[in-house]
Amino acid sequence: MSKFKSKKGRGSAAINTSSLPDIIFILLFFFMVSTTMREVTVRVQQKMPEATEIQKLERKSLVSFIYIGEPKNIKMFGTNARIQLNDVFADVDDISEFIAQEREARDEADRNLLTTSLKVDGRTKMGVVTDVKQELRKVGAFKINYSTRKKVER
Amino acid sequence: MAKKATPEINAGSMADIAFLLLIFFLVTTTMDVDTGIMRKLPPPVENPDEDVDVNQRNVLKVLLNSRNALMVDGRRMDISLLKDKTKDFMAIHLDNPDYPEVTTRFIEELGKEVPASKGLISLKNDRGTSYDMYIQVQNELARAFNEMKDEKSVELFGLKYKALIDKNKIKAINKIVPVRVSEAEPEDIGGN
Numbered sequence: 001m002s003k004f005k006s007k008k009g010r011g012s013a014a015i016n017t018s019s020l021p022d023i024i025f026i027l028l029f030f031f032m033v034s035t036t037m038r039e040v041t042v043r044v045q046q047k048m049p050e051a052t053e054i055q056k057l058e059r060k061s062l063v064s065f066i067y068i069g070e071p072k073n074i075k076m077f078g079t080n081a082r083i084q085l086n087d088v089f090a091d092v093d094d095i096s097e098f099i100a101q102e103r104e105a106r107d108e109a110d111r112n113l114l115t116t117s118l119k120v121d122g123r124t125k126m127g128v129v130t131d132v133k134q135e136l137r138k139v140g141a142f143k144i145n146y147s148t149r150k151k152v153e154r
Numbered sequence: 155m156a157k158k159a160t161p162e163i164n165a166g167s168m169a170d171i172a173f174l175l176l177i178f179f180l181v182t183t184t185m186d187v188d189t190g191i192m193r194k195l196p197p198p199v200e201n202p203d204e205d206v207d208v209n210q211r212n213v214l215k216v217l218l219n220s221r222n223a224l225m226v227d228g229r230r231m232d233i234s235l236l237k238d239k240t241k242d243f244m245a246i247h248l249d250n251p252d253y254p255e256v257t258t259r260f261i262e263e264l265g266k267e268v269p270a271s272k273g274l275i276s277l278k279n280d281r282g283t284s285y286d287m288y289i290q291v292q293n294e295l296a297r298a299f300n301e302m303k304d305e306k307s308v309e310l311f312g313l314k315y316k317a318l319i320d321k322n323k324i325k326a327i328n329k330i331v332p333v334r335v336s337e338a339e340p341e342d343i344g345g346n
Contacts, residue, residue: 021165024172028179035183049289053296057188117188120285127281129288137198147190148289 036060040087042119044069049122051148062113063145064102066095068128069121081124083132092128095135119147191292196336212254212272214243218291220282233290240298244273244334263326264310270330278338295335303331 044067057063067084071077082089085098103111116136120129136144216236217225224231226239246269247253254273261268275295279288300315307315307327318324 017169018165021168021172024169024176028172028176031176031179031183035179035185038182038184049286051191051289051293051296053191053293053300054189055192057190060188063188115192117190122284122286122289124285125281126279126283126285126288129285130279130281133195137195140197142195142197143192144195145188145190145192146289146292147188148293150189 040065040067040084042067042084043073043087043089044071044082044084045121046119047122048119048147048149050151052151054148054150055145057115057117057145059113062106062110063115063117064099065117065119066098066132067119068124068132070123081121081128083128092131092135095132096139099136099139099141113143114141115143115145116141117145117147191289191296193292193335199339209255209272211251212274214240214273214275216275216277216291216295218277218279218283218287220280222284222287224291233294236291236294237298237301240275240295241302243275244271244298244302246271259329261326261329263322263329268330273334275335276338277335292335296333299331299333299335303327306331 046067046069069081070079071082071089077089083092083095084090085094090098099114099116103114106114118129118132133144136142215225215227219225224233224236226236231239243253245253246256248256248269254271256269256271258267259270260266277291277295279291303315307313307318307323310327311318311323315324315327318327
């Protein structure tokens, strides 16, 4: 009956963990390279509509974002769709100033290449979006991009 | 003076430090790639009252109401049919009064004239239309034009539009199949 041997004195050898930091560092570098820093805290709900005919946004440094949607904090801001520029809620009238600021921050040669990406929640009504688009036309920011997710084929 | 051997530095906490850094980056960064439908807005009109004279047969009216219903050319239509309708409308139909007029346009890259439809898609939405529906319609229109580009590209160069590398060829296709979608001036109808 040697099946039940006493386990005394046969403790398993410790696993060598000296390469653990290296593995973690590789993971770390992977994330550092493949992700981008979050620049603004989005305060509106963002459930983008899906589309198939999408293009990737090239040259992210030349893109300014306008977020539109229902505020996340309904108790404080209500359920009406709001526009968010940078970190704060804004009105339609603030857009011209926002675009002027964005242009100012860019190199002079790149200014007319500036794209405005509209990140709009799918449930938003078009009224707000139309107002924003009219305002963008007025200030001459003609290149726009309706931000959408890629539709998953089922 | 005997030199003391330097004691080995304990590297056991290295993993913990790396973990902390890793978690910091996981929290503060995002991975999403920004994708979307590119569009170009028209410059603002100077005289809003002045109507641009466009022949009615050249325009395909696409209307979206506040209940997200779609009307094309005066008739209700399901969104699944919009792509084919657009393609059919924008295709070249010589001497057919039901379709837009056809002119010829000189394409420098090819060195010859090609027939070009004078058709135009006019998209109009209500203030109450949901953004989701609007994007679906924009997507279908973009799909129609992309498919037309693909067909033309295969016909001329034997390659799909996306597979073209030569810049001149891409330009030529873009000139032969221009994306002619116009958005009407908004009107205040319907509610929020």
